[in-house]
Amino acid sequence: MSSGLGRTSFTKWNFFMTILGIFSFLFDIGVDLWISIKYFQQELYLFGLLTILFALVSTVIVQAFSYSWFRDDCVEDSRRSMKHVITHLFLAGTLLRYWYAVKYGYQATYDHRRRNREETKQKAVYAMTDLSMLRCFKIYLESTPQLILQLYILMEHGQITVIQYLSILVSVFSISWSTVDYQVSLRKSLPGKKGISVGFPLLFYTFYKFFTLTSWIVSVVFLISCSVYMFAGLVTVLGVAGFCWAWKQDTDFCTTKRMEILYRVVVGIILIFTFFNVKGSKTRVPVSIYYSLRFLNTSGMIILCFYLRPAFARTFIFAVLSIATVSSLGLGIFSLILYYACFHPTLHCIGQTKEDTVDGITHEDQSRINKFIMP
Structure with a gap:
């Protein structure tokens, strides 16, 4: 390395x-x-x-x-x-x-x-x-x-108890925080990159991952409860789309062709759940498209529940989860916009290239981490 x-x-x-x-x-x-x-x-x-x-x-x-x-x-x-x-x-x-x-x-x-x-x-x-x-x-x-x-x-x-709800929320937060921890480790290991400051920058980045992941996970559960086949179809389409996007980006993370193909498959799976910068390039347009599609998918899954599971759609728990799902997605996207507009490290660091303003990287350093997906 x-x-x-x-x-x-x-x-x-x-x-x-x-x-x-x-x-x-x-x-x-x-x-x-x-x-x-x-x-x-x-x-x-x-x-x-x-x-x-x-x-x-x-x-x-x-x-x-x-x-x-x-x-x-x-x-x-x-x-x-x-x-x-x-x-x-x-x-x-x-x-x-x-x-x-x-x-x-x-x-x-x-x-x-x-x-x-x-x-x-x-x-x-x-x-x-x-x-x-x-x-x-x-x-x-x-x-x-x-x-x-x-x-x-x-x-x-x-039946879902309060303790189980809390356990699930802790799990979602743990997944979100692990992604944030990776982002912190990433910037620490890259030369000339300013790390995420503790405080509002770290808080809003965590909110972004936590709320968008929470919304998507609950939406996916709604879809599974409606139709396992629809869920399998959606996951397949999204996974293949993510794989094709990684292929189109011509990733070069691995030193062998077989491992690079496996890496692109894994990237495709990861992109099912959350957005990552696949190859350190500017991502303002891709991330906008990604979360626009996420909003459409989330809305579609909730609407499907009304038609395919009308009895469940009339329950109080469905109303609460539906509102929470849409609200979480909105809060997550708002946190994302606020983070990049006000708190991204490069906004206060003159020495970095503009590619990094959207979590991209330059190509001067060829260490392994420089070629990995970026949150």
């Missing part, structure tokens, strides 16, 4: 968050197993299998990318390469990356006698950023589909 970061910052807070990330990763695995067991105990075998399938598919894809990055970074070290092969075959590549992040993070923050501390900080930042990219994959390949499945099950197969 390129090392042209210039002066790099890796703080004790970053180290603490890395440690916390390990526990969060292990906790997530435990929750997946617990939920799957609960579904099987309730004789909801299909839902249990789907939960496991989402987790397994996302894990395999994450391992594939993780190993390919290790292979790119360690082309001259055959012994280390073999260790990486074995680790990833046992689906433990993410844990290995956490080990490296903790190792370099500790050396960068606590080992003050170490030489080349700036280089060690760069390694720690790169390790943290790689983990952020892998978490981004996991969020949209596993966590978001599982949340949609959970919402559907609660709506169709049982």
Whole structure:
């Protein structure tokens, strides 16, 4: 990986968050197993299998990318390469990356006698950023589909308690915050990029992701409750459209053609749920089109419920969720506009190029993160 970061910052807070990330990763695995067991105990075998399938598919894809990055970074070290092969075959590549992040993070923050501390900080930042990219994959390949499945099950197969509502909201916020965390890590690792300031900039960016994701997830659950086939058709169309858009952008994130195709497929899936800047270019027009279509899709799903599920459409819960869905989308788009109009880092940073004004990047630095999707 390129090392042209210039002066790099890796703080004790970053180290603490890395440690916390390990526990969060292990906790997530435990929750997946617990939920799957609960579904099987309730004789909801299909839902249990789907939960496991989402987790397994996302894990395999994450391992594939993780190993390919290790292979790119360690082309001259055959012994280390073999260790990486074995680790990833046992689906433990993410844990290995956490080990490296903790190792370099500790050396960068606590080992003050170490030489080349700036280089060690760069390694720690790169390790943290790689983990952020892998978490981004996991969020949209596993966590978001599982949340949609959970919402559907609660709506169709049982009463939804206040605690369950709170749990779902926490899950949505967690997904949104993970996306924001990736954005923060992204800007930290890129040379010459000013990070998102704590306060209103971070708050409105979080609001943007939280409200737009909440609106879309509830809308999708409405559609599933109306027709699984319509849901499958919509997801297929949106996924293919996202894949074609990534292909048209001629992404060059991976070093091999097969991994690049897989990357474009994953990007297509991610674009089903939220907007990302696929190749660091100006996105004012694409993001406007994206959320215009999102508004039409959301409205259409709510209208479908009136025609296909009239009994449900007359319930109080449907009225509340419909209003909340439309309001959330409006608040999310408003937060997005406000963030770019008033709080984007480049508005107060003279030294950056105009490409970055819409979360684009320049092409001077060719490190891996420079070619990844950008929130």
